[in-house]
Amino acid sequence: MVVGDLAQDVELLVIGGGPGGYVAAIRAAQLGKEVVVVERERVGGVCLHQGCIPSKALIHAAKTYAGTAQAAEMGIRFGTPSFEMEAFRAWQGGIVHKLAAGVESLLRANGVTVVHGQAALLTDDRAAVETAQGMEYYRFEDCILATGSRPAVVPGFGFDGKQVLSSTDALELTEVPSSLLVIGGGYVGLELGTAFAKLGSQVTIAEREESLLPGVEPLLVQVVKKNLRKLGVSVLTGTNALRQEVVDGAVRVTLEERGLTRVHQVEKVLVTAGRRPNSEDLGLSQAGVRTNAAGHVVTDRQGRTNVRRIFAIGDLTEGPMLAHKAIRDGVTAAEAIAGLASGKDALAMPAVIFTEPEIATVGLTAAEAKERGLEVSVGKFPFAANGRALATGEGDGFCQVVAERASGVLLGVHMAGPQASNLIGEAALALEMGATVEDVHLTVHPHPTLTEVLFEAAADADGVAVHLAKRN
């Protein structure tokens, strides 16, 4: 450190103000720590500014737009609907602004100091922050690294932000592209591809693996795939994108499927090939913090790295890259730093995908349970037999419950269907509480609601479903 640079002492330095970082900061402040959060942009992170929230606004707008056609069946007729991206962007920006302001005021109310700049560790107890006003130095007692992740680049498909887009770029488009090739059939590709298809783009999805949404229960994926077809989306599985060429406002992409290549021309390409942890420019080696081969920081179950006073949370670390995982990591690390006996011991990390219809899962699939040598009973209930789903014109999909056969203890719940993302929370609670399928179906669920599918599926797993014809 340069002579004359004074380091400010701080109890807890949090690097990154995304969902994990800001939550950790607030929790630590509640526990009496003096906390400084360093954030490059505005607090809220990718989730709030370039991910979960703005994409959900786009998905909702697209659904509303596309829903005008279905409304005719209900006797409602609109003129020809139009979609104005500019007005949408203003509305979307308003939502993001409101939430960011909320986070800022929460941080303020808890006495957390937010410093805007780019931070890097210098040693195992010091960090430098490059701010608009110059360098600032901090000496911390504890530090939480929460720098998150960014979209991964596919070789040969570097983002230009104009025609070759990352998911972030796609949410900042000012016009709906006439045609869009989505490279990657994971959840981001499917969510955005579906939304743009509903808004009128001619969408093609190219996935390297043999099925969309690799890793998700295939029965759920079937439901989504059927709907993609209805929306006119072409799905190419087992297909590699080899190279691209930008010509006259169009992109020519060479695709390869089982040895056969062809050229696909579109207005824009969206590359969704997962995300990479932001671990490079963080000074990890100077502080002696260990990462794995993929660049993720390695931690223990409290989030502590191999350097005692440095913790890491969220996308930067191993495990699923999900905001709710980062939030739990953040709370755990903050509590550990405050000396509480916290630990990450959630049995299951729910996952939600905002396709048409939505997919939501928590816990083991039947196949995973069998791999672990468990005998299972499986119950299933279709949304088509749920009154509320039909009354809202959304009868696609089903709910599947997996339980251990002898004890009836719930092992997993998997849904594709309307509001699946909102329905999975109850299943996660039941799972964490160690509930049996009997506990679930003996719990009275209100009628007529979508929540009935869970108790019906649980009853089916227990062999006592009323609203299902007997299977033999």
Add this chain to the structure above:
Amino acid sequence: MTVGFQLPDVGEGIHEAEVVRWLVEVGDTVKEFEPLVEVQTDKALVELPAPTGGQVLEIRYQPGDLARVGDVLVVIGKGEERAESRSEAGGPEASAIGRVLATPSTRKRARELGVDIRKLRGSGPAGRVTRDDVERAVQAVRPLEVLPPAVATEPERPAGMEGKAAPSPSEGEQRIPLRGLRRAVAQKMVRSAFTAPHVTAFDEVDVTELIAVRREANSLLAGRGVKLTYLPFILKALAAALRKHPYLNAHMDEDRSEIVLKREAHIGIAVDTPDGLLVPVVRHVDRKSVLELAEEIRTLSERARSRTLDAEQLRGGTFTLSNMGPIGGQFATPILNHPEAALLGVHKIEERGVVHGGEIVIRSRMNVSLSFDHRVIDGAEAVRFINELKRLLEHPNLLFLEMSAAWS
């Protein structure tokens, strides 16, 4: 199979401890319950026994390192396999379905108590581990952790005087190792007794009117499930008297040769527990009502006896009150709760024949013993403080005049 031995919750709400000395080395073979390591919490030096027999594969904290509850101190191998810490070995498992059946809050409680929930047999349906199962497991484990037998047949040796070669016990005596809370109490008393020049002043307070006030309060409160003792009234009177005599509400900062006058009345209450003396602190006595104080005293005493106080609740006192009334005795010369400058002992209330208004009458009287640090307080000031306290306790209505008196 390998076991990562985590720093257990050693009680008294301690969250971290310093490793003082390893009693084993990497490569040693240890037996179950054999002492592994000495750790120092801010309350006590504690010896931790091996949770299981096996070979010491890895020592993760060196003497002088601070470990937090739940941190793996040492990895013990049972067999030839590679070291793998239990705390990092993935989520809960065991039971027929390959995982622990327990609610998230039960799992958290187990972590707090340092119980390995995977080892418990759940009493609930399908082997579900309940909160009770976890708490019972701690009670079962506790005796393995240090606490000495309760009977002492010889006077305790002063702390700081560690036994050299261990003499073997002879017929007419029993030797109790000085450990845990007993050791912490011993060390603290030695420090106080040989640092602060103690003086104790005695006096007698007429509490006849206080008894009437308390009786009336309790009859008005009947049916609300509250029963007031004398302590909350005495606390209230103390807060008022301390405000007028700030030197009695002070610490001696020996390092800087400064007397630190405390602007808040955080009064510690000495609680007798089977393991030794604990002094939980009632914070902001000046700002609380008699009823609030009564409730707080009740919770703190219960938590002291069940040893569930947080470290925070044992710190930060500015003055200590020791109530010896329920046990007996007329006078005492209490040792100060270092670094506090004064401590009041209150004794049994008794009816005594006294001269009152020119006649010999029967009145209720209570002796008090005030110990103080003569470096900070002179005798005259101490007596003036007692006089003020007497004035308030003998005319409890005056307490109402002090009621609003939050200090700052």
